Amino acid sequence: MNPLNSFLIATGVAIAVIQPARADVVQVTGIQLNPTDVGVEIIIETADNTAPQTFTSRDNQTLLVDISNTQLRLPQGNQFREDNPIAGISAIEIVPLEPNSVRISIVGETTLPTAQVDAIDRGLVVSVTPTDANTQALTPELPTEDPEIEITVTATRTEENVTDVPRSVTVINREQLEQQRRVTRDLGEILGKLVPGLAPPTQSASNFGQSLRGRNVLVLIDGIPQSTSRNVQRDFRTIDPTAIERIEVLRGPTAIYGDGATGGVINIITRTATEQRLVSTSELGISNSLTRFEDSVGYNLQHSISGTEGNFDYLVSAAFGGNGGFFDAQGDRIPPDPNAQGGIADTETINILGKVGANFGEQRLQLSFNHFYERQDTNFTSDPAVNTLPGREKARALGGLVLDENQGTENTLINLDYRNDNFIGSQLRGQLYYRNYLTRFFPFDARDFVSFGNELIQSRVESEKYGGRLQVESPLFNEGAARLLWGVDYFNEDTSQPVSIYDGATFDASGGLVFAKVGDRPWTPPLQLSSLGLFAQLNWDISDRLLVNGGIRHERAGVDVDDFTTLAGNSIAGGDLDFNATLFNLGAVFFATQEISLFTNFSQGFSLADIGRVLRTAPAGFTVEQLSPEPQRVNNYEIGIRGQWEAVQASLSAFYNQSDLGTTFDTDLNVIRAPERVYGIEAAVDTQLSTNWLLGGTLSWVEGEIDLADNGEYTDLDGFRIPPLKLSAYVQNQTTPGWSNRLQLLFSGGRNPAGDGFGFNEVENYLTVDYISSIQIGTGTLNIGVENLFNAQYFPVVSQVQGINSSYAAARGTTLSIKYAVDW
Numbered sequence: 001m002n003p004l005n006s007f008l009i010a011t012g013v014a015i016a017v018i019q020p021a022r023a024d025v026v027q028v029t030g031i032q033l034n035p036t037d038v039g040v041e042i043i044i045e046t047a048d049n050t051a052p053q054t055f056t057s058r059d060n061q062t063l064l065v066d067i068s069n070t071q072l073r074l075p076q077g078n079q080f081r082e083d084n085p086i087a088g089i090s091a092i093e094i095v096p097l098e099p100n101s102v103r104i105s106i107v108g109e110t111t112l113p114t115a116q117v118d119a120i121d122r123g124l125v126v127s128v129t130p131t132d133a134n135t136q137a138l139t140p141e142l143p144t145e146d147p148e149i150e151i152t153v154t155a156t157r158t159e160e161n162v163t164d165v166p167r168s169v170t171v172i173n174r175e176q177l178e179q180q181r182r183v184t185r186d187l188g189e190i191l192g193k194l195v196p197g198l199a200p201p202t203q204s205a206s207n208f209g210q211s212l213r214g215r216n217v218l219v220l221i222d223g224i225p226q227s228t229s230r231n232v233q234r235d236f237r238t239i240d241p242t243a244i245e246r247i248e249v250l251r252g253p254t255a256i257y258g259d260g261a262t263g264g265v266i267n268i269i270t271r272t273a274t275e276q277r278l279v280s281t282s283e284l285g286i287s288n289s290l291t292r293f294e295d296s297v298g299y300n301l302q303h304s305i306s307g308t309e310g311n312f313d314y315l316v317s318a319a320f321g322g323n324g325g326f327f328d329a330q331g332d333r334i335p336p337d338p339n340a341q342g343g344i345a346d347t348e349t350i351n352i353l354g355k356v357g358a359n360f361g362e363q364r365l366q367l368s369f370n371h372f373y374e375r376q377d378t379n380f381t382s383d384p385a386v387n388t389l390p391g392r393e394k395a396r397a398l399g400g401l402v403l404d405e406n407q408g409t410e411n412t413l414i415n416l417d418y419r420n421d422n423f424i425g426s427q428l429r430g431q432l433y434y435r436n437y438l439t440r441f442f443p444f445d446a447r448d449f450v451s452f453g454n455e456l457i458q459s460r461v462e463s464e465k466y467g468g469r470l471q472v473e474s475p476l477f478n479e480g481a482a483r484l485l486w487g488v489d490y491f492n493e494d495t496s497q498p499v500s501i502y503d504g505a506t507f508d509a510s511g512g513l514v515f516a517k518v519g520d521r522p523w524t525p526p527l528q529l530s531s532l533g534l535f536a537q538l539n540w541d542i543s544d545r546l547l548v549n550g551g552i553r554h555e556r557a558g559v560d561v562d563d564f565t566t567l568a569g570n571s572i573a574g575g576d577l578d579f580n581a582t583l584f585n586l587g588a589v590f591f592a593t594q595e596i597s598l599f600t601n602f603s604q605g606f607s608l609a610d611i612g613r614v615l616r617t618a619p620a621g622f623t624v625e626q627l628s629p630e631p632q633r634v635n636n637y638e639i640g641i642r643g644q645w646e647a648v649q650a651s652l653s654a655f656y657n658q659s660d661l662g663t664t665f666d667t668d669l670n671v672i673r674a675p676e677r678v679y680g681i682e683a684a685v686d687t688q689l690s691t692n693w694l695l696g697g698t699l700s701w702v703e704g705e706i707d708l709a710d711n712g713e714y715t716d717l718d719g720f721r722i723p724p725l726k727l728s729a730y731v732q733n734q735t736t737p738g739w740s741n742r743l744q745l746l747f748s749g750g751r752n753p754a755g756d757g758f759g760f761n762e763v764e765n766y767l768t769v770d771y772i773s774s775i776q777i778g779t780g781t782l783n784i785g786v787e788n789l790f791n792a793q794y795f796p797v798v799s800q801v802q803g804i805n806s807s808y809a810a811a812r813g814t815t816l817s818i819k820y821a822v823d824w
Contacts, residue, residue, distance in 0.1 A: 025100050026052045027073045028123070031080045033092065039113075040086045042094075042104065042126040047073070051119030053776060055737045059691045061112045065104040065126060066737035068776050072096055088130025089113060101737055119276065154220075154248040154267040156537060156549065157256055158427075158473050158485055164547055166587030166599040168251040168640060168653045168682060170195050174244075174271075179742065181241050182772050182817060183785035185300060185321060186344060188236040191266065193746055193770075196682040196698045197251045199723035200748045202798040203326075203811055205342040205376075205407065205442075208233040209720045209798035213252055213655065214678035214704045215263030215634065216607065222270055222368065222415055224433045227260045228463040229495045229529045229559070230612040234439050237344075238411040239372050240351035242283075242302045242319040245271045251682070253605025253636040253657055255553045255583040258489055258533045262605045262634045262659075270353060270370060273313035274306045281305075285783075285819030289812070291791065292327040300819070311360065317353040325380075329793035329813035333397035335382035337799075337807050342407040342442035346378035362421040368414075375408035376442075384445070384512040386805040395799075395809040402514040405458065405500060409439040426474040437463040443515055447504060451617035453567025456502040458515070459523050467491025482540040485551075489533040497524040497612055499567070524612030525564035525574065531557040537585075550586040555579075559611055561624045572615060575624035581606045581631050596643045605634045607663070632673075634659045650685040662706060676717065678704035697729035718759030719801030725749030738776030743789075745769045748797060761803040766794030768811070780822030787815040 030045035044067070046052070055066045072078040072094070080094040090107045097103040106113050106128055116127045150173075155165040162169045172194055180190040188210060192201035198217075199210045211217070219226040219235035226235040250265040257265060282303045289296035304317035326334040326345035336343035350373040357366035383398040418430040440460040446452035471487030499521055506516040537551030561574040587601030608631045615624070640653030662676030680703060686696035704722040705714035716722070730744035745767060752762040771786040791814040799809050 026050050026070045028067075028070055028102060029073055029075075031074065031094060033082055033085055035086055036127070039127065039129040040089065040092075042092065042128065043120075043122075044124040044126070046070075046123040049122050051124050053738075053779075054117045054124070055734070056115070056117070057691045057734060058112060061108040061110070063106040063108070063113045063115055063128075064691070065106070065115065065117060066097060067102045067104070067124070068738045069100055069778075070102045071100060072102055086130065089128065092128075097737065103737075152248050152250075153269075154250050154265055156485070156539065157471060158483075160539075163597060163642065163644070164589060166547070166549065166589050166601040167254075167603070168197070168638065168651070168655075170249040170251065170684075172247040172249070174246055177241060177244055177247065179772060179774075182774070182783040182819060183770050183787050184817075185241055185349075186236075187239070187241055190241065191236065191247070191249075193728055193744065194698075195249050195251075195266075196684055196700045196726075197264070197680070197702065198249075198700070200726055200746065200797050203344075203796050204337055204798065205237060205344050205409075206233050207236045209801070210236075211721055211723065212249075212263035212266075213657070213680065214702050214717065214722050215253065215605075215657075216260060217263045218257060218259075218261035218265050220257065220265060220267040221370070221413060222417075223257075223267065223431060223469065224413055224415060224435060224467075225257070225260065225465075225491070226411070226435075226437075228437065228461060228465075229493055229527050229608070229610075230461050230463075230497050230524060231610050232439055232441075232461050234409060237372075237374060237409050238437075239268060239270075239370060240319045240321070240349060242304075243270055243317055243351050243353040243370060245269050252603060252638055252655055253634040254585070254603050255555070255581075255605050256535065256537070256551070256585070258531065258553070258555055259557070259606060259608050259631070262607050262632060270355070270368065271304070271306075271315060271317060273308060273315040273355060273357065275308050275313075277309065278305065278307040280824035281821065282824065283819055283821040285817060287815060287817040288324065289327040289815050291329060291331040291813035292325075292333075295333075296324040296327055296815075298323045311358055313355075313357045313359075315353070315355040317351075319349070319351040321349045323347045325378075326812050328810035329788070329791045330810075331813070332394075332810070333380060334809050334812065335380055335395055335397040335806075336376070336378065336407075336442050337382065337809060342376060343378075343809075344374075344376070346380075347374055347376045347408070349374045364417075364419045366417045368417070370411075370413045370415075372409070372411045374410075376406050378406075381512060382806040382809070384806055386808075389805060392808060393805045394795075395806050398511070398513060400510075400513045402510075403443065404515070404517060405440060405460075407440050407442045410437070412436045423472065426472050428472050429470075431469040433467055435463070435465045437461070437465075443502065445507075451566075451568055453569070455499075455567055456504050456507055456515070457499040457523070457567070458502065459497055459499045461495065461497050463493060463495040465491055465493040481542075482538060484536065484538050486536040487534075489535070490531065492528070492530045494526065494528050495612070496522065496526040497616070499523040521567060522564055523567060524616045525561050525572070527612060528560040529557060529608075531555060545591045547589040548587070550584070552582065552584050554582045555606070557608060561611070561615070564615075566616060566618060568617075570618060570620040570622070572618050573623040573625075577611070577624060577627060579608055579631055581633065583633070595645050596641065598639075598641050600639045601637075603636045603638075605636065606631045610663070630661055632659055632661050632663050647688040648685070649687075650683075652681075652683045654681050655679060672706075672708070674710060675707040675714075676704065677714065678702065678717070678722070692734040694732040695730070697727065700726040716753035716755050716760075718755065718757075719751060719753060719761065719763055719797065720759045722751070722753070723748070723797055724751035724763050724765070740774045742772040743769060744772070758803065759801050761801045763797055763800045764795070766792060766811075768792050768794065777820075778822075780820055783817075783819040783821065785817040785819075787817070788813055790814075 027047035032043040034041040057064045093105045150171045189201040248267045285300045287298040300321040302319040306315040352371045355368040380397040381401045414434045416432045420428045443458040473485045476482040503516040533555045535553040539549040557579040559577045563574040583604035585603040589599045591597045636657040638655040642651045656679040658677040661673045683699040704717035727747040732742040750765040769789045773784040775782045
């Protein structure tokens with residue numbers, strides 16, 4: 001059956017099934033206007049005290065609030081109008097829009113008003129403010145990169161308007177995240193489609209090959225680093241998207257959070273408690289491949305409760321999900337990547353988030369807990385026989401896998417936050433955290449790698465980390481035009497990477513299906529890493545048109561390593577290593593006009609050496625003291641321009657970064673330390689064509705080179721580091737007050753780097769299109785997502801660059817997801 005026909009049939013069935021759940025039409029029986037200190041409140045009273053759903057839009061300087069599933073039943077008739085109710089508002093009119101919907105029109109005298117809609121015991125309250133300070137609040141789903149109203153805490157470690165930050169910043173709010181979740185629950189997929197500079201999605205369990213500006217990215221959850229001293233690059237699979245409130249991406253190297261952000265920072269901020277007394281939300285969804293229905297059905301179930309009672313607030317969220325088999329556009333099963341990256345088909349996930357907070361005047365204390373569990377239970381592996389075929393052949397699934405220890409991840413975070421907004425005239429924030437992490441990879445046939453002991457292995461990384469942060473922000477000068485942020489970070493981490501050894505003869509006799517465990521060995525020695533960072537950052541508003549900030553960070557780290565023996569049988573003497581680095585940043589923003597601002601910055605980032613990776617392949621007689629303690633230091637230069645008009649927001653930036661001791665890998669996966677340089681251009685534009693139409697897109701172009709001989713002769717960096725040209729675009733329409741539709745596309749270009757070996761295969765371009773729809777039905781919302789709408793047969797970049805047929809796996813074909821969510 002044609003995928004589009006299947007999609008239409010499935011959509012119709014879903015609507016037919018859910019339609020009977022539609023609630024009775026809500027009757028509006030009274031309307032009151034109450035002036036406030038900042039504007040006016042519109043009280044919407046309903047017959048049964050029900051708070052119906054609303055949708056906000058705008059038409060020039062008129063704010064439109066549409067109330068769905070509602071009829072006017074007023075004593076004075078079925079319409080309401082008040083002219084000049086307060087200064088700044090010329091009229092408020094409430095009239096029927098359709099048989100079962102009502103429109104509130106709030107007309108500003110000279111500028112567009114703003115409004116906030118809240119549920120109350122007797123219906124709704126619309127709080128109106130006659131000001132133009134926040135015009136973009138009317139389109140919460142406009143996925144702008146740098147909207148003026150967006151606040152970031154990631155770029156400077158304190159609340160800052162993104163237009164005041166001399167860096168490229170992308171903020172993904174909850175509405176955008178929920179919108180993308182209608183297509184996929186894979187966080188790496190979501191980020192790859194929305195963030196300029198981030199490489200295209202890998203569609204695997206790993207973000208290896210999904211670089212940010214050609215380098216590694218530091219992932220944080222509420223400020224807690226998700227990296228380990230043994231960089232396994234699975235940081236996008238440590239939390240479920242249902243637990244996320246917003247994501248802030250600082251693009252480009254930075255040292256403001258310490259080690260690891262040579263490409264930038266992705267800060268995942270977990271959901272916050274509602275200010276209402278109690279809100280309960282439930283969601284149920286299913287998904288399946290439209291190229292092969294059988295064995296592809298997945299599900300997700302999510303429920304959360306949240307509320308505020310006096311000075312206390314709380315939130316509890318639980319999400320359960322399962323993926324069926326994944327199938328490409330030709331209907332063939334997609335196997336897990338045998339090169340240890342694994343897949344996300346046939347997985348079960350659980351995410352539990354809990355928060356409780358208390359406010360004491362200008363102080364706040366909050367305790368949060370998040371546990372993420374993912375395990376793949378599959379009967380399939382990638383057929384190793386395709387590696388004997390000539391040329392580039394698609395990987396194929398082989399059924400009958402026997403594996404006792406399935407790949408997966410567990411990540412547990414406990415976080416205690418304290419904030420004091422008036423600590424001797426300053427703002428103080430303290431944080432204590434604990435993290436326990438385990439990830440297990442898919443088995444890897446390393447029998448052709450002498451340094452890996454010529455063994456058939458399955459590795460896992462076990463990590464335990466605790467730490468704390470303390471920072472103080474103090475105003476300077478009488479006018480407070482400058483602010484000094486200073487503080488200290490500390491963490492201590494214990495990490496190990498053991499491996500399970502499997503019998504090669506049994507594996508070969510079974511055709512690559514049976515993994516018979518014969519023992520366990522350490523692959524890297526247990527490492528204990530401790531780090532202390534001291535920092536200071538000055539933000540100075542020199543004038544209304546010029547902002548400058550700059551700072552310094554000094555990091556001191558120590559690593560303790562015990563004696564151990566490599567898989568190849570080489571004895572390595574342990575020891576202690578000390579690292580230190582001092583880094584700087586300086587940037588400025590100039591507001592050329594009210595709409596246009598220019599920014600420039602110099603920043604440094606660094607990463608400590610991946611000691612475990614070096615030691616696991618160390619030769620006989622090697623000692624820990626022989627390791628180079630010099631961390632990778634990256635110097636980054638960036639210029640950019642941002643523009644924001646009433647209906648258009650756009651940005652353009654260019655960057656260049658270089659490191660004298662870069663970190664990449666050779667054909668045998670050994671670490672190469674050599675000079676590197678990476679440069680590129682990024683752009684984003686978002687346009688509100690009319691009240692109901694949005695249009696936008698992004699561009700990312702990155703190139704990188706390495707001086708292998710350190711003689712000034714640069715050659716191309718591999719395809720894992722440098723992605724091809726990436727373009728994204730979307731068009732979105734609010735078709736009716738209760739129905740929105742969106743088409744989005746992703747284009748990944750071609751790249752053919754000069755070089756041989758792992759990661760240097762030619763990459764072919766591809767184009768994929770997604771469809772997203774949201775329909776208000778009854779008291780809830782039906783969400784429909786179609787991934788790869790036109791069923792393109794393509795291969796993710798990371799699959800193309802490896803040069804191994806058994807890893808050359810195609811991407812998913814057309815996949816339909818249907819979810820129904822309701823607030824109780």
